[in-house]
Amino acid sequence: MNAAQTEWNTARRQIVGNAASIGFAVAMYGVSFGALGTTTGLTIPQTMALSLLMFTGASQFTLVSTLASGGTALTAVIASWLMGTRNAAYSMRMTPILKTSGPGRLVAVQLTIDESTAMGLAQDEDAFEGRASRLAFWATGLSVYLLWNLATFIGAISVSAIGDPKSFGLDAAIAAGLFALVWPQIKSRTDLTVAFGGALIALAFTPLVPPGIPVLAAALVSVIVGWVTSRRLS
Amino acid sequence: MMWFAVLAGAAGCYVLKYVGSVIPAHVLEQPIVKRIVLLLPISLLSALVAVQTFASNQTLEIDARVPALAAATVALKFKAPFIFVVLIAAATAAALRYFGLAA
Numbered sequence: 001m002n003a004a005q006t007e008w009n010t011a012r013r014q015i016v017g018n019a020a021s022i023g024f025a026v027a028m029y030g031v032s033f034g035a036l037g038t039t040t041g042l043t044i045p046q047t048m049a050l051s052l053l054m055f056t057g058a059s060q061f062t063l064v065s066t067l068a069s070g071g072t073a074l075t076a077v078i079a080s081w082l083m084g085t086r087n088a089a090y091s092m093r094m095t096p097i098l099k100t101s102g103p104g105r106l107v108a109v110q111l112t113i114d115e116s117t118a119m120g121l122a123q124d125e126d127a128f129e130g131r132a133s134r135l136a137f138w139a140t141g142l143s144v145y146l147l148w149n150l151a152t153f154i155g156a157i158s159v160s161a162i163g164d165p166k167s168f169g170l171d172a173a174i175a176a177g178l179f180a181l182v183w184p185q186i187k188s189r190t191d192l193t194v195a196f197g198g199a200l201i202a203l204a205f206t207p208l209v210p211p212g213i214p215v216l217a218a219a220l221v222s223v224i225v226g227w228v229t230s231r232r233l234s
Numbered sequence: 235m236m237w238f239a240v241l242a243g244a245a246g247c248y249v250l251k252y253v254g255s256v257i258p259a260h261v262l263e264q265p266i267v268k269r270i271v272l273l274l275p276i277s278l279l280s281a282l283v284a285v286q287t288f289a290s291n292q293t294l295e296i297d298a299r300v301p302a303l304a305a306a307t308v309a310l311k312f313k314a315p316f317i318f319v320v321l322i323a324a325a326t327a328a329a330l331r332y333f334g335l336a337a
Contacts, residue, residue, distance in 0.1 A: 028317040046240045053244035056251075058275055063243045065282055070291050077246065083278055084247040089271050092253035092262050109251045114328035169327030172302030175286035179303065182279035183310050191276055198277030199284035206289045214289075218281030219274060226270035231332030 008128050015123070015136045022115050023143030027151035029057055032177050033109040034155020036061070039165040040068035044156045051152040055145065056113050062215075065174050071212020079212065082219050090117040097125060097133050111141030159195055190229055197221040298336035302327040 030051065037047030042064065050060045059080040066076035091112040097120060100108045115153035120137030127133070165171070186192055198218035254262065262268065288294045306323040311314050314322070330336040 025315075028315065032317070032320050042240070045235055049240050050285075051243065053241070054247045058279065059243065059247050062278060062282060063239060065286055067239060069285055069289060073235045073242075076239050077243045079278060080243040081246040082252065082274055084250045085274055086271050087251045088254035088257075089262050089268070092257065092259060093254075093304055095255040105255060106252075109255055110248065112254070112271040119258055167328060167331060168287050169298070169302060169324035169329075169331070170329035171286065172299045172306075173320045173324035175283055175299055175303050176306035177316070177320045178279050178283045178286060179306055180310060180316050180319045182276060182283065185276050185279075188329050191273070192314065193279040194273050194276045198280040202281035202284045203288060203294060206285060206294055207292050211289070211291060214285060215278060218277045222273035222275075222277040224269070226257050226273045227266055230265040230269040 007233060008131070011128065011132055012135060015119075015132065016139050019119065019136065019139035019143045022119065022140055026057075026115060026144050027147040029177075030148040030151025030157075031155035032173070033057065033060055033064070034152035034157075035159040036068075036155075036170070036177070037064050037152070037172055038156045039159055042067075044153075045158045047221055048149070048152060051149045054080070054084075055148070056084055056087055057148070058114075061174075061178060061181065065178065066212045066215060068174065069211045071215070072210065075210075075212030075216060079215050082216070087112055090114075093117065094120055094137060097130060098137060099130075099134075108141075109138075110137070111145060113141070113144065115144050116141035149229050168215040190225060194221055194225050197225070295337075298327040298330040301330060301336065 033051065034047055037050065038044060042050075050063065054060050054063070058132040063076045063080040066079050067073070071079075072130045090184045091109055094108070094112055094117055095105075098105075098108050116137050119140040120133050123132040123136045125133055126196075159165075182195060186195055201221060202218045205217050209217075262271070283303075287299050288296070302323040305326040306319050309319045309322050327336075
């Protein structure tokens with residue numbers, strides 16, 4: 001075995017190991033999501049369908065919590081789409097690296113989420129003729145897909161039996177879970193402005209319009225601040 | 235209605251992922267598009283946190299969820315893992331309700 005092969009074997013083991021541990025970390029969210037889905041009125045198959053077919057955590061949490069707060073199906077769907085827009089940016093970034101086509105492309109697209117993209121981009125793009133980036137993406141995507149769905153199932157079946165979810169503090173758990181999702185994304189003063197702006201607009205609209213709409217209204221803050229700050233930058 | 239939300243939501247999210255793999259790179263690389271895509275999850279998630287903490291349908295109220303979110307904030311400050319943040323919020327709200335200290 002030559003030196004390059006040995007080096008690749010070492011890198012490969014490390015990448016696969018990292019991918020597995022990310023899968024396990026994400027599984028914690030998956031259990032929470034499964035529990036949330038079934039306590040807010042979705043059936044176990046519906047909750048599973050979200051993890052299998054939508055497979056993008058923030059959109060799934062958005063859809064379910066919008067329905068839970070009394071929003072209509074349509075507002076919940078639109079909110080989940082808005083939340084999923086960043087995946088378009090991810091797959092644009094990953095496509096030239098993955099060099100997939102046909103059915104492989106269709107699978108890669110489904111696995112394009114925060115974690116797989118972050119892991120794929122964390123590797124040196126030219127390392128091992130791009131094999132490191134591709135392996136990191138695929139290993140992370142598959143590991144997260146498998147464990148996310150398994151965890152959703154465990155969460156969904158374990159709480160569908162409990163009584164009043166409020167007595168277990170599940171409503172507060174949803175708020176905290178969403179908060180934990182947004183917390184690491186707030187990295188600048190602008191981000192913080194957008195976060196507070198979004199929250200305040202949503203609360204201001206709550207008494208005035210049906211549930212679900214206030215959250216969509218909050219998206220305007222991102223559009224306005226994004227427009228203003230990108231003009232300032234250019 | 236639930237199946238409609240589940241399937242339409244999933245279909246749209248897949249389309250978004252797919253679109254990124256076929257549209258020309260320069261469209262998404264415009265500064266304004268990049269900024270908005272980056273900021274959208276922040277306003278949406280923050281709005282969801284606010285609504286999930288203070289709203290009951292169309293009324294705003296302060297109940298056990300508020301101290302629970304405060305507890306979660308402390309946990310996040312100390313870089314606690316996700317599952318711990320969620321559990322501490324649930325435990326806080328459940329305890330306050332059990333002892334009749336908050337609605």
